[in-house]
Amino acid sequence: MEPVSEKITLDNQLADWYFSNRDLLMSSSSSVFNSVRPAAMESFRKLGIPDASFENYKSTNIPKIFLSPLNRYIEEKKILFSVDDLFHCDIPELDTELVLIVNGWFYENRPRLQVLPGGMIVGSMAEAARQYPDLIKAHYSKYADYEKDGLVALNTAFAQDGTFIYVPRGAGSDRAVQIVNVLLSPEDLFVQHRNLVIVEEGATARVVVCDHSLSARQFLTNSVTEIYLGPNAHLDYVKLQNENDNCNQISTSFVHQERASDAIFNTITLHGGMIRNNVYTCLNGEGASNQTLGLSLVDETQHIDSYTFVDHAAPNCTSNQNFKYILDDKATAAFTGRILVQPNAQKTLAYQTNNNILMTSDARVSTKPQLEIYADDVKCSHGATVGQLDPMAIFYLQSRGISVREARLLLMYAFGHEILGKISVEPLRERLSDLVDKRLRGELSRCNSCPLHCQETC
Amino acid sequence: MLSIRNLKATINGREILKGINLEVKEGEVHAIMGPNGSGKSTLASVLAGRDLFTVTGGEVLFQGSPLLGLTPEVRARAGIFLGFQYPVEIPGVSMTSFMRTAINEQRKYRGLPEMSATDFLKLMRDKKALMEIDSALASRSVNEGFSGGEKKKNEIFQMAMLEPKLAILDETDSGLDIDALKTVATGVNRLRRPDNAMIVITHYQRLLDYIVPDFVHVLSGGRIVKSGDKSLAYELEEKGYDWIKEENEA
Ligand SMILES: Nc1ncnc2c1ncn2[C@@H]1O[C@H](COP(=O)(O)OP(=O)(O)OP(=O)(O)O)[C@@H](O)[C@H]1O
Ligand SMILES: [Mg+2]
Numbered sequence: 001m002e003p004v005s006e007k008i009t010l011d012n013q014l015a016d017w018y019f020s021n022r023d024l025l026m027s028s029s030s031s032v033f034n035s036v037r038p039a040a041m042e043s044f045r046k047l048g049i050p051d052a053s054f055e056n057y058k059s060t061n062i063p064k065i066f067l068s069p070l071n072r073y074i075e076e077k078k079i080l081f082s083v084d085d086l087f088h089c090d091i092p093e094l095d096t097e098l099v100l101i102v103n104g105w106f107y108e109n110r111p112r113l114q115v116l117p118g119g120m121i122v123g124s125m126a127e128a129a130r131q132y133p134d135l136i137k138a139h140y141s142k143y144a145d146y147e148k149d150g151l152v153a154l155n156t157a158f159a160q161d162g163t164f165i166y167v168p169r170g171a172g173s174d175r176a177v178q179i180v181n182v183l184l185s186p187e188d189l190f191v192q193h194r195n196l197v198i199v200e201e202g203a204t205a206r207v208v209v210c211d212h213s214l215s216a217r218q219f220l221t222n223s224v225t226e227i228y229l230g231p232n233a234h235l236d237y238v239k240l241q242n243e244n245d246n247c248n249q250i251s252t253s254f255v256h257q258e259r260a261s262d263a264i265f266n267t268i269t270l271h272g273g274m275i276r277n278n279v280y281t282c283l284n285g286e287g288a289s290n291q292t293l294g295l296s297l298v299d300e301t302q303h304i305d306s307y308t309f310v311d312h313a314a315p316n317c318t319s320n321q322n323f324k325y326i327l328d329d330k331a332t333a334a335f336t337g338r339i340l341v342q343p344n345a346q347k348t349l350a351y352q353t354n355n356n357i358l359m360t361s362d363a364r365v366s367t368k369p370q371l372e373i374y375a376d377d378v379k380c381s382h383g384a385t386v387g388q389l390d391p392m393a394i395f396y397l398q399s400r401g402i403s404v405r406e407a408r409l410l411l412m413y414a415f416g417h418e419i420l421g422k423i424s425v426e427p428l429r430e431r432l433s434d435l436v437d438k439r440l441r442g443e444l445s446r447c448n449s450c451p452l453h454c455q456e457t458c
Numbered sequence: 459m460l461s462i463r464n465l466k467a468t469i470n471g472r473e474i475l476k477g478i479n480l481e482v483k484e485g486e487v488h489a490i491m492g493p494n495g496s497g498k499s500t501l502a503s504v505l506a507g508r509d510l511f512t513v514t515g516g517e518v519l520f521q522g523s524p525l526l527g528l529t530p531e532v533r534a535r536a537g538i539f540l541g542f543q544y545p546v547e548i549p550g551v552s553m554t555s556f557m558r559t560a561i562n563e564q565r566k567y568r569g570l571p572e573m574s575a576t577d578f579l580k581l582m583r584d585k586k587a588l589m590e591i592d593s594a595l596a597s598r599s600v601n602e603g604f605s606g607g608e609k610k611k612n613e614i615f616q617m618a619m620l621e622p623k624l625a626i627l628d629e630t631d632s633g634l635d636i637d638a639l640k641t642v643a644t645g646v647n648r649l650r651r652p653d654n655a656m657i658v659i660t661h662y663q664r665l666l667d668y669i670v671p672d673f674v675h676v677l678s679g680g681r682i683v684k685s686g687d688k689s690l691a692y693e694l695e696e697k698g699y700d701w702i703k704e705e706n707e708a
Contacts, residue, residue, distance in 0.1 A: 392546050393547075395508055396545070397556070398530035399507070410548075410551050414548065414549065414551045414599075417550045
């Protein structure tokens with residue numbers, strides 16, 4: 001089959017799936033989702049699954065990962081398992097508010113929606129849309145633009161559940177919210193979830209997201225997360241991707257920041273198949289600051305593709321994009337970092353770096369900065385490096401009795417440390433540093449080789 | 459302890475060491491002097507196991523066993539230490555984790571258990587004091603942003619931590635101010651024992667006032683062209699290297 005007609009067939013199949021399930025979708029969801037669905041579907045039919053003809057998707061063959069036959073469900077298929085078992089599987093166990101999402105659906109090991117001391121609300125997105133339609137409506141689909149990206153359109157057309165976090169004005173606790181996205185199924189599965197994080201004026205939130213697979217099946221996740229930060233709000237968001245190598249993932253996040261808010265959005269990728277991460281940031285109010293960071297350790301035939309877009313829409317904002325990749329074996333990676341400085345965004349500071357270490361001559365990385373600057377009083381910089389570990393440094397370490405293996409580990413760990421060091425929750429930083437160290441040592445379970453055989457529970 | 463016999467080495471096909479002979483016994487300090495580019499650092503690197511150089515002839519015995527087939531880390535664990543002429547900066551690796559890894563790798567090799575955190579920190583503290591090393595320096599990344607003199611002191615600090623049998627110090631005195639030179643020399647002298655040995659590469663007789671050598675060798679054009687006692691260093695200081703070259707040509 002021709003690639004073009006393959007894509008048309010794929011797009012049609014997904015559209016058909018929508019139309020044949022539209023009634024079920026509509027009747028089972030809140031009007032907040034339903035009111036946007038038709039327009040999102042219309043947009044999807046125009047855009048389809050992005051192939052290489054889309055400028056932003058040249059580095060990753062997205063249609064290909066949609067082509068393998070995966071099961072898709074509009075209704076939740078209940079899966080039971082022991083929550084305690086989770087933490088044997090290299091998911092950091094932290095003192096957090098734990099929200100469990102299984103195959104995109106809220107898992108009822110806690111109330112579907114909970115108001116915590118201080119007024120924070122945490123739980124299921126579907127439930128939140130039912131209970132707080134006005135609150136959701138003010139933000140839902142306001143930042144995630146389904147008219148530009150077919151994957152966002154697809155997610156919006158089918159949106160049903162995911163995680164909801166709301167931190168009201170001035171509130172916030174030191175306790176982090178941990179979202180564990182679990183993939184667990186006896187069959188290959190396509191999963192979409194839709195998440196919303198609202199941090200109102202002066203509020204503080206810490207969110208840790210752990211993506212994890214517990215079955216050795218093939219999964220494809222297409223998730224969309226919208227994040228709103230009101231004036232002076234603070235957010236520390238860390239996403240840990242640790243799925244087995246049969247799991248492909250497209251994760252698209254939109255971070256909307258108002259005046260003097262500040263956000264760290266940090267993605268740590270340890271395992272996975274083909275991963276595409278999109279992070280769109282809009283600095284919409286004066287004096288906002290944002291750090292979009294990433295550390296990816298990929299090997300074998302893994303592929304990681306990060307796309308970041310920082311839109312400086314207001315003056316005096318600061319942004320820093322810093323992505324680091326370590327590639328082994330035949331792994332491939334891409335980084336595209338776009339910075340847009342709008343005409344009124346004077347005194348913008350915008351930085352971008354992408355540093356890569358290739359452990360083999362078969363590993364490949366491509367890096368592409370895109371700067372569009374329409375204001376004159378700005379400071380922007382970008383830089384990228386691709387290199388090997390410094391042989392002189394390895395010899396120096398060896399000359400003190402350290403083996404080559406240990407020397408390489410020290411250097412790789414040091415390389416990643418800059419990103420890990422930005423994690424503000426100390427126990428989390430330590431746990432993640434440990435996981436990265438284990439990953440570098442090849443001791444981190446790939447789940448399908450996990451000694452606990454969690455998959456037998458389903 | 460160390461016997462070097464007719465050692466030859468090349469880099470990119472160019473012969474740098476053209477037949478070195480040197481015998482170092484326990485308790486001895488040997489100084490190697492010689493013009494720039496004569497091969498002093500090359501000799502040190504070859505002894506430490508840098509694979510940039512190809513050994514094309516000769517042999518080296520360390521404590522009776524052949525050395526040249528061993529990897530750099532195995533040589534280090536066997537007790538060879540190289541104080542680098544140009545210590546390497548390693549951003550992101552703290553001095554502490556560097557030294558802890560080195561010590562534990564060496565202990566593992568000797569069949570000893572890992573050093574406990576408290577013992578390790580105490581050792582660090584003692585050796586820092588010995589070398590008059592600023593505490594802040596030890597909490598930074600290896601050599602990163604260290605001044606020239608700080609880097610050299612840091613080499614001797616590492617030597618103090620690892621207590622090698624044979625230390626090869628390549629121009630450890632270059633770039634040191636007078637006080638630092640004394641500190642380094644004192645540190646080195648305290649590490650001298652009847653059962654270990656040192657090869658000190660230097661351009662300046664001044665260092666040898668502090669670290670008094672048993673032998674002084676002149677390396678020139680890839681060969682040891684003259685050996686003597688410490689008075690040779692004074693003679694070199696006074697006359698330069700030309701008279702040796704002339705003497706050899708005659
Ligand atoms: N990495 C290298 N690549 C090419 N040539 C090299 C390399 N390292 C050393 N050499 C050459 O080998 C020769 C000996 O160098 P070496 O560094 O051993 O001299 P040295 O006696 O230590 O000099 P100095 O007193 O200046 O430190 C020089 O001609 C030098 O250019
Ligand atoms: Mg030299």
